[in-house]
Amino acid sequence: MIFLFRFDVENNGINFILNExxxxxxxxxxxxxxxxxxxxxxTVLEHYRMYRASNPIMKGQILDTGEFEVNLSSGLGQYIDPYTKNQILFENAKLISDILVQVMNRRTLENR
Known part of the structure; x- marks a missing residue:
């Protein structure tokens, strides 16, 4: 599994943490x-931060099968309407992962 990113609730905001x-x-x-x-x-996650059970509030990773997986904090999904969850949060997470995979692929090509 490859950790790509996560969103953590910190103090008065949400931090984006990227794979180093x-x-x-x-x-x-x-x-x-x-x-x-x-x-x-x-911005979207900020509206739901009070419902999170733990950090990260959302994370994305690539599984050993090569599939991308996004997870919300336990139980958080029940508070988010399906459109926001699927069409905004999950779609953004997929687009973020696509960009990060481009970074990895481009660097791999440069190293060859």
Whole structure:
């Protein structure tokens, strides 16, 4: 399993935590694409932070099968309407993961 990112509730806001290796390899053009998705996701998650059971409030990872998986804090999904959960949060998480996979693929190609 490869940890890609997570969103943690901290003090008065939500922090985006990125895999350290991916962060080191980040490209400016991909970072530009990533920023609005992260901001949008933080804004939505902020509305539901009081319902979270623990941190992270949301995380994304690549499983050993190569599939992407996103998880919300235990029980949080029951408080989020299906449209917001599926069409905004999960779709943003998928787009974020696609960008992060591009970072990994681009760096792999450069190293060859």
């Amino acid at each position: 290796e991916i962060a080191r390899d980040m490209y400016p053009d991909l970072e530009e694409m990533l920023r609005p998705l992260v901001l949008s996701t933080c």
